[in-house]
Amino acid sequence: MGVKDDERRFAVQRRSRLATADVSVVVTAVNETFSLRQTVDILVDENPHDLAEIIVAIAPRTTAECRAVIAELQNEHPQLVWVHTQRKPFIGGAIQEAFERACGAYVVMMASDLETDPHAVRDLVREIRESGADVVTASRWARGGKFVGYGRTKLAFNWTFQTLMRLVFLTRLSDMSYGYRIFRAEVLSEIRWEELKHPFLMETIIKPLRLGRRIREIPVAWSPRSEGESQMTLSAYWGYFRQALKTRFRPRRAVRRAA
Numbered sequence: 001m002g003v004k005d006d007e008r009r010f011a012v013q014r015r016s017r018l019a020t021a022d023v024s025v026v027v028t029a030v031n032e033t034f035s036l037r038q039t040v041d042i043l044v045d046e047n048p049h050d051l052a053e054i055i056v057a058i059a060p061r062t063t064a065e066c067r068a069v070i071a072e073l074q075n076e077h078p079q080l081v082w083v084h085t086q087r088k089p090f091i092g093g094a095i096q097e098a099f100e101r102a103c104g105a106y107v108v109m110m111a112s113d114l115e116t117d118p119h120a121v122r123d124l125v126r127e128i129r130e131s132g133a134d135v136v137t138a139s140r141w142a143r144g145g146k147f148v149g150y151g152r153t154k155l156a157f158n159w160t161f162q163t164l165m166r167l168v169f170l171t172r173l174s175d176m177s178y179g180y181r182i183f184r185a186e187v188l189s190e191i192r193w194e195e196l197k198h199p200f201l202m203e204t205i206i207k208p209l210r211l212g213r214r215i216r217e218i219p220v221a222w223s224p225r226s227e228g229e230s231q232m233t234l235s236a237y238w239g240y241f242r243q244a245l246k247t248r249f250r251p252r253r254a255v256r257r258a259a
Contacts, residue, residue, distance in 0.1 A: 114226065
């Protein structure tokens with residue numbers, strides 16, 4: 001059974017959803033199976049009135065097992081779950097393309113491996129509606145957040161990195177490298193994206209920050225994925241620093257997408 005990757009078909013079907021629900025969720029899927037299903041099930045169960053669509057961005061190398069789960073989810077939720085096969089490379093390219101196809105007034109960026117707790121989506125949605133913020137980001141370092149199974153060395157490196165980023169951007173945000181956020185759609189449409197690999201996840205917070213957008217945090221608990229393999233590489237860490245410095249010290253007009 002193959003996944004249905006027909007944007008014209010779904011564009012018609014989702015119009016009725018957008019009339020009453022306004023949250024688009026973007027997830028990427030490469031080798032996830034039961035964690036992808038659990039993520040979608042929780043999203044559907046806990047956000048029935050807010051959820052307009054779930055966009056699953058897949059790659060040509062997405063496994064047959066993962067595609068089979070996606071096909072099952074499409075059959076169960078034919079007007080809610082749809083698939084985009086990425087054309088740009090890497091995770092950043094996949095999410096950029098999914099952002100462009102999202103139709104909701106709000107867009108959630110998360111993973112399908114349970115490292116981004118799907119139960120927190122309802123809290124992200126509530127916070128952005130009630131606070132009027134432009135972006136609400138999940139933080140493992142905020143009071144009430146935590147790491148489970150992260151490792152002391154990795155934890156120390158992450159804390160040091162977050163501290164440096166706070167100094168560079170003169171912000172109180174505590175977790176800028178964790179790619180779990182909700183945006184107002186107009187924020188995404190005004191930014192010129194550059195990164196294609198994992199540094200894109202941090203680009204999605206430092207560019208709104210550079211443009212003076214209102215950003216709030218909520219605490220979340222993080223635990224490692226229980227299936228599949230991470231696509232993150234050690235070489236990507238340098239990309240985080242490079243993009244951070246470039247964004248911080250370039251003119252704001254260079255961050256905005258050309259009209």
